[in-house]
Amino acid sequence: MDFVPFDTVGLTASQFNDFHQTYNVLKEKFNIQPTGNINFNLDDFESFKFYTDVRIRGSFVIKRAKNDCYILFVEVRYKTMGDKTSHVYHQDYQTWAISYLKQDFGRILIRRETLADKIVELVHPVEIDFAEDKAFSNTFYVLANDHQKAVAGMNRDFRNAVMDTRSDDFVIEINEYSLIIGNRHTLSPEKTVHLAEFIERVANLC
Template structure:
């Protein structure tokens, strides 16, 4: 690790180092962040990472809050159809954010709803909808494995926080008390801020 940078630069090209550094600097100006050291966030429990051959947390940062911390993860993922190489073809550097929630949500997947989702829903209704919040249900596709836990956890405050995420392409997955949010797009300062704002809001207002 290059001590001139607050993240692991091993295997990164100049463009990637610049992107990581810009992202870190933007986060640092808005949030009270610090390197976590090694933490096992148990990412192997999340379905969103199942299509990767390998997931490696290059660096993780804690966003400090009064009662509950959230985290930003710089993740290096390897696609299953590439078996070799480092940061060459098949490797992607991504930003994800993570929060620990007070309520047990069971397993939940939330993502922007597509036209295909709406058509499938007409034939096989599997999605959790909120009759009292049509705007949320029209915007997001919600799959759950425990209806009671999900409805209890996905309350108005939580739904409002999801609606306010400024990133337009993201997935939220919750495994009981642990939430992650992100996508497979390359790391960027703007995206990292949007994700950090969301998990920070959960930790300060929705727990």
């Protein structure tokens, strides 16, 4: 078998095909290149606190972007409650994308707004809304620890990039100068391309 730039240990034939197809699509569309071993400090993000273990199976840089941005193939392990006091253990493979920003955004969480969010907002107004951008505010739920930094960083161009993201059920998390985007869906070529399109746009804007 030819060399592949991701960890294949323990993958089933179906899982390997998912990885390989996703890599080939990214390679053709974005001219990605393997990074080698880089510590992306995923433990710094709340999005990964749910998991008992997170391991990067492959990491790739999008070279044509103005600033550093990457696609990550990630293995995650987590547990859920089974019957009574027992736990059920799970393992999955996901795609996340990460970019490093020029300015400090503070800590921000962005995801699609749900009906439950709208109800909570009536009682506890914690969400950031953009009065000049009702379409964005009606679509996305934004939480931040520093209102001033968040509003300064999330300008019109940034919000447009988020609005144009074609991936469903994604979450964007920003930890000061680092932004990640992903979801809890199993790795697939189509969803990965959507994440790569967004992260490349952010890297060119921010």
